[in-house]
Structure formats: structure tokens, C-alpha cells
Amino acid sequence: MKDTLVSYETASSLREVGFNEITDYYYPVGGNEHEPIRTTDYWNMYGSVIACPTQSFAQKWLRDFKQIFVYVENEYDNENDAIRNDRFYWVFYTEIIANLDNESFDDEEIKYTTYEAALEVGLQAALNHLKNEQCKQ
Numbered sequence: 001m002k003d004t005l006v007s008y009e010t011a012s013s014l015r016e017v018g019f020n021e022i023t024d025y026y027y028p029v030g031g032n033e034h035e036p037i038r039t040t041d042y043w044n045m046y047g048s049v050i051a052c053p054t055q056s057f058a059q060k061w062l063r064d065f066k067q068i069f070v071y072v073e074n075e076y077d078n079e080n081d082a083i084r085n086d087r088f089y090w091v092f093y094t095e096i097i098a099n100l101d102n103e104s105f106d107d108e109e110i111k112y113t114t115y116e117a118a119l120e121v122g123l124q125a126a127l128n129h130l131k132n133e134q135c136k137q
Contacts, residue, residue, distance in 0.1 A: 003054035004116045006123065008033035011050045013127035014058060017134070021061065025052040055119050062126050069095045070122040072115050090115050092122030094129070 006014070008027050025036040026049035036052040053061070062068045072092050089111035112118035 003056055004120075005036055005052050006055055006058050007120060008036075008050070008052075010058065010120060010123050010127065011036075011052045013124065013131065014053070014061075015050050017066065017127060017130045019051060019053070019058070019061060021051060021053065021057070023051040023053045023057070026050060027052050055116060055123065058123050059119065062123070066126075066130060067096060068126045068129070070119065070126050071095075072118045072122060074115075075111070089113065090118035092118045092125070094122055094126045 005025055011027055025038050027033055027036050028049055037049075059070050062070055070092065072090050075089055075091050090113070091111065110121070112121065
């Protein structure tokens with residue numbers, strides 16, 4: 001099983017909200033945003049690259065440092081009686097865990113065909129929420 005790397009858009013948003021961790025992959029600033037590069041030379045501190053973590057690392061960082069829990073669940077569409085593969089789908093949820101009420105935001109019932117696709121959109125929703133909160137301050 002291989003961990004999925006975050007997209008350039010997600011990596012850039014992570015950087016905007018304070019993510020500055022050492023990762024195995026980086027996107028070059030102003031370079032090819034579709035192809036992260038693998039390196040053991042940790043340039044991230046110098047600003048010439050954007051850290052490209054795995055989705056699970058980004059998910060854990062958001063939970064541990066920003067108190068936002070992003071999770072994905074498998075759902076079942078029972079509108080049809082026939083058994084088909086397309087009846088199972090993935091959805092994401094986001095919660096602010098620092099809030100005693102576990103406030104949720106941006107929980108859309110959009111169906112994604114893979115766990116990774118749902119998680120990527122969930123990460124982006126959490127990051128957009130953080131950026132909006134920073135603008136209010």
C-alpha cells in the first residue's frame with residue numbers, strides 16, 4: 001500500500017497556515033506543480049520549495065496542531081435494490097475538536113469514488129476554514 005501525496009494546491013494551503021515540516025517530497029516554488037520531487041536535502045527551510053506531505057501526515061498535522069479532525073467514511077447508496085459496485089462511495093467530514101461541541105463545517109454529501117479523493121477534498125475544506133479564520137483576525 002502506498003500513501004498518497006497531497007496536491008500542489010493542498011501543499012500550498014498547508015504552507016499558508018503554518019505547515020513547515022520535513023517531508024520526503026517537495027514541490028518547487030514556481031516549478032512543475034504536478035510533479036513533486038523526492039529529496040533528502042531538506043530545502044523547505046529556505047523557501048525555495050513547498051513541502052509535499054502524504055495525505056495521512058497532513059491529516060495528522062491538522063488534528064495535532066490545528067485541532068481539526070478530517071475523516072472519511074464509506075457510505076452506501078440504498079436507492080437501488082440491485083447490488084452494484086457504484087452503490088458504495090466515500091464522503092468526508094471535518095470537525096473542530098477543540099470546540100466542546102465538536103463543531104462541524106463544510107460537510108457535504110458529495111460522493112467520491114475513492115477514499116483518497118474524498119480525503120483530499122476534506123483536507124482542502126479544513127485548510128480553507130483555517131485561512132478564512134486567519135482573515136477574520
